Amino acid sequence: MQKELNLSKNQKIIFDLIDKSGGPMKAYSILFNVQKKGIKAPLQVYRALDKLVEIGKIHKIESRNAFIACQNSSCQVSKATAFSICESCENVSEISNSKLSKYLSNFSDDSGMKYSKYNLEFFGLCKKCKSK
Amino acid sequence: MQKELNLSKNQKIIFDLIDKSGGPMKAYSILFNVQKKGIKAPLQVYRALDKLVEIGKIHKIESRNAFIACQNSSCQVSKATAFSICESCENVSEISNSKLSKYLSNFSDDSGMKYSKYNLEFFGLCKKCKSK
DNA sequence: AACGTTATGTAATAATATAACATTTATAAG
DNA sequence: CTTATAAATGTTATATTATTACATAACGTT
Structure with a gap:
């Protein structure tokens, strides 16, 4: 559905x-x-x-x-998002890596705060731009 | 210095x-x-x-x-940042967790992209707001 | 002093986003 | 099927965030 x-x-x-x-x-x-x-x-x-x-x-x-x-067909709500962004061509893609999302969803520090949501943006040069 | x-x-x-x-x-x-x-x-x-x-x-x-x-005295360049944000009172604090930063700095996926920078924002309710 | 680099001052404007209010459409309950 | 309610739309105006363009001044080197 x-x-x-x-x-x-x-x-x-x-x-x-x-x-x-x-x-x-x-x-x-x-x-x-x-x-x-x-x-x-x-x-x-x-x-x-x-x-x-x-x-x-x-x-x-x-x-x-x-x-x-959203490039992740199973994603219904935006509570856990991660993207890779090329700083040269501005290409963006959504990262779906279960280890990463598991790690971040379970992350907690000593602040006593329980996180219900996160957004992560990685920056760098994509394959194409790197080879220029 | x-x-x-x-x-x-x-x-x-x-x-x-x-x-x-x-x-x-x-x-x-x-x-x-x-x-x-x-x-x-x-x-x-x-x-x-x-x-x-x-x-x-x-x-x-x-x-x-x-x-x-920047709340991290040793941080000279903003290449690896993580924050916790309370969605109620909008309090923000910088997370300095060496395991987290190590994990993210070393993260790589199958895109062939090498990340030189990241920014992570966690959202939730801080201790004070949670207890209201 | 001459040069290049970094910072400043100022005006105008571009780009991003929301407030307020009126109306219409969709959904659900009786 | 109609009444109530929530969700979506239409429209105008305005608020908020950020940059362009151009001129001048201060700083650091040699």
Whole structure:
């Protein structure tokens, strides 16, 4: 059963755009791209983005103020996210590594704080950019 | 030998403010607080922030668009940062856990990408907020 | 002193995100 | 099927965060 079926009109338009783009997209670039579909105002975009983030269909790349479709089909909620970001070409991909996620989900320090969520961003040069 | 001695006038004013605040500060709040010291424009603040981030005196909390003084005296460059963020009171503290940093610094996946930097943000409720 | 580098000052503007309010559509309960 | 409620939409205005462009000044080397 796919969550996509539950998406509203605007949510679906915006999710499809991000998903098809294959990479991170910024809010105003999304806006520009969906104006022909009748979505005219920033708030319409941000509301759809908020909802899509909430249900885990997309993630926000915080360091880039951009949004990327979730590449992990089993991920329903965005409570544990990790990304690799190329600082040269800005390619982003979601890391799904069960050892990493297990390690971070179970992480606790001496602060007495129980973490319910994390977001990790790795930076470096991707294979292509490194060989240039 | 302290890096602080090398700071320029504006950098020192802004670092001292953030450091004394004990928590994360936002750029325009910093601007407001340093206007009496002659720093009048956003750009003056952002330039100092950029430099302070670059040399590792402060870190940016990406999910909050805020800046916090580095709480790890040995940290000279911001290549490996981890924070715990309370989603209720917005308290932020830097995590210095050698096992965690070792694990993440050595992390590699099958993408062929070598990571030179990471930033991790944990979210949850701090002790105080949990007990409310 | 001459040079290159780093920092500063200032104005304007770009990019990112939210508030407030009115209306419509979808979902569920009786 | 209709009433109630929640979720989504539409629209305008505005708040917040960050950068461009250009001119000048201070600092560190040789």
